[in-house]
Amino acid sequence: MPNIETLLLAALVATSGIARAHGDAEPAKKPAVAKKEQKDWGIAGDAKAARRTVEVTMLDSMRFSPERLDVKQGETVRFVVRNDGQVMHEFVIGTRAENDAHAALMMKFPGMEHDEPYMAHVGPGQTGEIVWTFNRRGEFDFACLIAGHYQAGMVGRIVVAAARQTKE
Structure with a gap:
């Protein structure tokens, strides 16, 4: 019999409106992010501000190919x-700790998926x-958190370097 934490988590996921099952169908294009939330690894960006693809x-x-990405702070x-x-x-995209926790949750609930701007x-x-x-x-890391993929090593690295200071 499942424990109370498992049941509560399942109920939360089922009623939150942000979870849906992984499937083989391609998800619809994401709409613009209405509310941006600062994360340890950055914040959702505006497409018009992107200078690099x-x-x-x-x-x-x-x-993943490539397995490492280098970016500048503010980019x-x-x-x-x-x-x-x-x-x-x-x-x-996330921190190692954040992805570890999410991957563990995906192993327990393999059909769970969150629709966040960093996914x-x-x-x-x-x-x-x-x-x-x-x-x-x-x-920071980027990873595939589908059950078993992360555990098989489907992880890459993002290194964010300080923006260069210019002397005046």
């Missing part, structure tokens, strides 16, 4: 993520897009 490929070998990047595989993959769920042969502003320095 980075293409990331997701593979059924449980790898807004448009990520175009392409699923070259035969199964659903996702691209989720793209991409069906086989499809593409998705995220626009993100890296307004904090540090090292």
